[in-house]
Amino acid sequence: MANQDFLALQTWLEETKDEPLEDMAAFFNARMDGYEDHMSPWKEYYSWMASLLPKGIQTLLDIGCGTGLELDEIFKRFPSLSVTGIDLSGEMLARLSQKHFSSSLSLIQADYFSYPFPANFFDAAVAFETLHHFTSQKKQQIFSKIRDSLAPGGVFLECDYIAATQEMEDLLFAECSRRRIRDHIPAEKFVHFDTPLTLEHEMQAMRDAGFAKVELIGYRPDDPYTAMIQAVKSF
Secondary structure, rough: OOOHHHHHHHHHHHHHOOOOOOOOHHHHHOOOOHHHHOOOHHHHHHHHHHHHHOOOOOOEEEOOOOOOOOHHHHHHHHHOEEEEEEOOOHHHHHHHHHHOOOEHHHHHEEOOOOOHHHHHEEEEEEEOOOOOOOOOOHHHHHHHHHHHHHEEEEEEEEEEEEEEEHHHHHHHHHHHHHHHHHOOOOOOEEEOOOOOEEEHHHHHHHHOOOOEEEEEEHHHHHHHEEEEEEEEEOO
């Protein structure tokens, strides 16, 4: 299965090799009209994430919150939850605000790598399919920020794409680097190109960021490439 998927990935990369890389925020702004329909196959994952959040939480950080598809489900379980959502796309945040207009929802248009988070504040944090564009070093950086922002014992849930093999991870990073060089795009600029890590590297980045416990919650039976991971800050 993995070998077949790797061959399919190679074919797709060859077919798209001349396509330009797109700025991250511009990519999502340009696709607003069809975004939620495009993400509808993951509806069960949104519900799954909501069900895993600990009972009694009062504050939540959502990085890369987009239009709030995970929050649609989270608010069903925690209607009075105080949420801070951060995303690069102003248009997506506007859509989220229209759906969940509330004084308990604070939305920030910013780069979550550089925007300062309050320390020891949130009971929980979530990231849904937003971090599969970054290196393990960048992920360790944001995981460390998230850990610092959580109250003692706080929980971080990540649901994201995972590279099935090291070969897939290496191929995608190499191709992204090639396209950056071709398009004269500096390494620090955010572009929309998937570079998921293997599960081992994803979880190790969380451990290296200082989380006391990191565990794989699991995969959906029909999707071996989208993992749910939980990390817990020590008391």
